[in-house]
Amino acid sequence: MGRPQYRLPRHRGGRGVRSKGFRPRATPPDVVEIDKSVAELEARLEELRIKRSRLLSERALIARVPPEILSRIFEFGVDDNLNFISTLSLVSHYWRNLVLATPSLWTYIVLDPDWGYGRGRAFLRKLRVCLERSQACKLLVDIDSPPRAMLLLPGLCPDWAWMLLVRDHATALGPCLEELYLRIDPTDSDETAPVQFLTQPCPRLNYIVLEHTPLRCIQVDLPALRQLHLVRDQRYHSPSRIAISFKELLAQVKASPALEELRVQSAMFFLDCSEDVFQAAPAPTPIPSLTELSLNLLDAPNVAVFLESTDLPSLTRLAVQMDHTAGEDLHWLALASPQRFPALRHLDLRACTLEGAALVPFVRALHQLPQLTALGLSAPPSGTLGGRIFDLLAAGPSATGSWLLPRLQAICLQSCRDISGHELMRVICARRAAPAEVAEIQYLKIAQCYSLDPEVLEHLRALVPTVRAL
Structure with missing residues (x-):
């Protein structure tokens, strides 16, 4: 089948309509007036929308922030992400001018693998811009990758030669x-x-x-x-x-x-x-x-x-993390005495074994450090801390001859899977009933101890002024 043929209709005179001489019918005057009014109203509406946005922008709460404080906020953002400075410049003309007028935002000069190879000229241009806009502020220069720096900055040599x-x-x-x-x-x-x-x-x-x-x-x-x-x-x-x-x-x-x-x-x-x-x-x-x-x-x-x-x-603070794979002992704690460290107040031990015979040198060291006010124990090699150390902290003179750490006010525990809270409750209650020379526990921090009893935690919050459970 052939494609159908479409032909223009013929007038009565028998001749076809010619496109060259075709003229559309003129728009009625009243419609022209209506179209003109619609165009004027649309332009007026767009003008009102722009005016409304400008008024909202001028009266926004962020616009009331003094430029000094806003510049300081920008500094925190750029300190966390160097690319943030480009985002700030696109918000508004006011923010862009403020970014350009804040020299401290241009003090970060970082050459790291993110620059890629073959971008030496771009880095040098950015370097010149930062040097110009930072004015007299202090600079932070970070060259993170010497091999890449050798390609971006000609003249650097490998190894220590650079x-x-x-x-x-x-x-x-x-x-x-x-x-x-x-x-x-x-x-x-x-x-x-x-x-x-x-x-x-x-x-x-x-x-x-x-x-x-x-x-x-x-x-x-x-x-x-x-x-x-x-x-x-x-x-x-x-x-x-x-x-x-x-x-x-x-x-x-x-x-x-x-x-x-x-x-x-x-x-x-x-x-x-x-x-x-x-x-x-x-x-x-x-x-x-x-x-x-x-x-x-x-x-x-x-x-x-x-x-x-x-x-x-x-x-005032001694923090020691042992290698849990080496089976280290704590006999070095015997060197920590009031004569050697008279100002020591905070002892933080991580990955130290405090069970069995390993508990002996630790307790002896605590007897020599009665001035300690904070004790931190975290991540024992076996995962369990044991309850003996808490029994000794709560026993008093009847078991140890004198109170162990009589000035203790803060206990921090982390990554101890056997801590339920009952052992801490014994220590807190015993020290609340102790003589006046024994300090009460004022601060508890328990992090990643997944056996902690929620009901016991509520009792601890009622007895201790500050309790942080993470």
């Missing part, structure tokens, strides 16, 4: 540097000789984190140093530990008289037999301002040698 270039260009940072976070790739730090990154005194440097980086990189006087963290590479889960020269560590803390916090994680001390600890009458190294000491994943001999080699008159 640190030589950074050091040569950072010599002027000494007087103004305030914080330093330095991480060296484990393969680089193990195979080549380290580079001393700081070569001149840093009078304002108060915070240092060395991740898998030897202390030799910062062997300068640091009179304002407050916090020093020595940790293994946090990017990888490994049972390996970093080796720290014990002589260099003592020399560094001695050169930092203002040091308040020291954290050593996943490490072991290297000794060459020339340290003072090998002498017949060793003189401990004083750390006069240290108030918080954290030794995480160190074995018992390393913990003991550090406590024996230092004098910590201002230490």
